[in-house]
Amino acid sequence: MPVDQIPIGTFSRITHLSQKALRLYDERGLLAPAARDICTGYRYYTFAQVERGIRIRHLLWLGFSLSEVEVILDARERGDAGTIRDLFRARLAATEQEAGRLHAIAEVLRAQDPLNGGFRMSVTEPVIKEVPALRVLSRRERGVYQETIPRLIGELCACIYPAEGRQPAARAAGPIMFVCHDEEYRETDADIEMAIPITGSVNLEGTAVEVRTLPGGRFVSVLYTGHYPGVGKAYERLFAYMGEHRLLAAGPSRELYLNNPHEVPEDELLTEIQYPVQEIPPSA
Known part of the structure; x- marks a missing residue:
């Protein structure tokens, strides 16, 4: 195995992406391994791919779907800042809406009225x-x-x-x-x-x-x-x-x-x- 090739297990630990997720990203063409063992099919990555793996994990943590992650990474490679900006703006709006919903839930739970399901009504x-x-x-x-x-x-x-x-x-x-x-x-x-x-x-x-x-x-x-x-x-x-x-x-x-x-x-x-x-x- 060449020095710059990283087994999928090690790559998983470095990027905090599960092996199951990495296999899915390979199937989707989102993060394909740099090499594959001819006999076993075992996947190997390179150190240069670590940044892309970490970027994928970060975008997923922000709440983007895999399809949106694909669009963002493709736009980044093309230098299309407008597409990325629009997707981030939409994600922010959805996050603020969800934050408002969770705040309302928290207020209901603070009411502590279990007989009415948490509502005073x-x-x-x-x-x-x-x-x-x-x-x-x-x-x-x-x-x-x-x-x-x-x-x-x-x-x-x-x-x-x-x-x-x-x-x-x-x-x-x-x-x-x-x-x-x-x-x-x-x-x-x-x-x-x-x-x-x-x-x-x-x-x-x-x-x-x-x-x-x-x-x-x-x-x-x-x-x-x-x-x-x-x-x-x-x-x-x-x-x-x-x-x-x-x-x-x-x-x-x-x-x-x-x-x-x-x-x-x-x-x-x-x-x-x-x-x-x-x-x-x-x-x-």
Whole structure:
């Protein structure tokens, strides 16, 4: 064996990459051994490959996928700083989003309320109410809840509360609401609509926001107080009530956010859940 050839086991110890990982990187062409024993197939690396191995491990530690690592290393060889910068910017945004989620989890765990699964919450008794048709500003997209909802809220609020010196595009007449059009939870392509009831004239020139009318009708409503992730408890109570009173869902549910998460503690957030309903026919 030449002096500059390193057995896979030693290379693994130097780079802190497992032999299983090294074999995978070889198959993908990400880090191929410099030599291979003809009889045994045993892999050998060189000292010059140590830097690439360490760089791969570092990028994986930062949270990049193997595919992204391949793109970054290829861009580095080509001197394409723009591609690398874009990937690092996207990774930073995803990391900050995840950090926010973990912070919220930590706050819930600090509440130490095991009987309620870590949440301090309350749910009112459901009531039937007649809801009028609502003229709203609306933005609807498919995406991930944690990213899409705050972005769409920001676009709507920019119409109601524009930057200094600009005229509002419309006047709010009610709280921000989320309209759920999906029949099941979707991880990455949820059908998300955010809306704000409005009154008066509207000028939406140059925006992606639209005006539409949400239908009115008979709704079951509950008020939920607590962290947003625990709102499922309110839906549980609402559906139990619908079953007890022979009611069927007659359209998408709505969540109305009645106070500002920047102004009150998370366990004091107030959300109204509304579900349009119809009675089950007696013969059913």
